[in-house]
Amino acid sequence: MFSVFVSAPNAEDPMAALELGERPEPAIADGWARVQVKAASLNHHDVWSLKGQGLPEDKMPMILGTDAAGIDEDGNEVLIHSVISSPGWTGDETFDPRRSLLSEVHQGTFAEYVTVPKQNLIAKPAELSFEEASCLPTAWLTAYRMLTKDSGLKPGDTVLIQGASGGVATAATAIAKAMGLQVWVTGRTEEKRAAAAANGAHQTFESGARLPGKVDAVLETVGEATWSHSLRSLRPGGTVVCCGATSGFNPPADLARVFFLQMRIVGSTMGNSTELAALMNLLKTTGIRPAIDKTLPLAEAKAGFQAMVDGETNGKIVFTI
Ligand SMILES: NC(=O)c1ccc[n+]([C@@H]2O[C@H](COP(=O)([O-])OP(=O)(O)OC[C@H]3O[C@@H](n4cnc5c(N)ncnc54)[C@H](OP(=O)(O)O)[C@@H]3O)[C@@H](O)[C@H]2O)c1
16 A cells, blocks of 8 residues: 655654555454544644654554544544554553553554554544544644643633644644633744734734743743743743654753743653544534635645745645545
8 A cells, every 4th residue: 555654764854765666464462443544734743753753663664644534444534543543551551651642552543444443543523624633643632632631721821832833832832812811922033923813813923022021831842942931931830731852852941940940841642542532522612713824735844844844834735645
């Protein structure tokens, strides 16, 4: 089957590691289901995979892609929850120490077919297109948990979202607005800030700009480039929720500020299947939808990856199959 995959990661030049071509269909294990992929969205996770992060040599070649929406073998329209827990695990999948995301241990979604445990299939609401649904399992689910579980925010509070254009950031902007928060967003270009405003931000700022006031929480996906600004922007007792560090993993800790102003720094990863179902309900009831920057046939995946590597996305990139 036609697939987008990696067999020799390249930390310096991830695009050189990207391969398009034929791969065997994955076998269907007991209790697993085969899904015909209709749409699959790109995440920064796929760029990390090309760089070899979290992908040991014995897992190669690996089909990329964590997210998909498609049709199961009974003809149902489904969405895939990408967190695969280990056999016998019960409870929140994200706390299973042996969990993985699709494309880390099991072959990913950038292919004609993907196999997943049956419990990871969720009915796709008719209100969402395959393209929209394919944006939810990683970026949107992560943003949903960051805001609803980890941030401690209540309607009327102010949230700062760093990095206007990212998949998680665009999801967070739309969800935060729907939650009744005051939404402030930073972005590196005028075009990205304008898109954030159109997506629901009440105010947008250049990266690192002094804000009109302190915020109750910051959503961090950028890391080194924005971390100091995040801490400077937070009110005493506020919360930084961090799920990623695209620009670098080792920002200055600024521990004196953290303890003196009693800040909370909370790590956040993905979400469980109950949260994914609740997120879909939120989209149904509020009418908010993923900001999709580009929809490309899977055969043109290189253009989508290149845009993400170059930081030239503005919302989600979706591949159709
Ligand atoms: N823990 C989890 O479960 C989880 C889930 C999803 C994502 N993540 C992580 O979260 C991060 C974002 O993922 P994504 O898929 O949303 O990525 P993406 O779509 O590629 O977004 C990139 C973002 O990074 C910002 N950025 C990059 N370099 C920057 C720099 N030097 N200065 C300022 N901003 C910079 C961009 O901001 P501008 O708009 O200003 O350009 C943009 O918002 C990744 O590191 C990913 O691995 C983690």
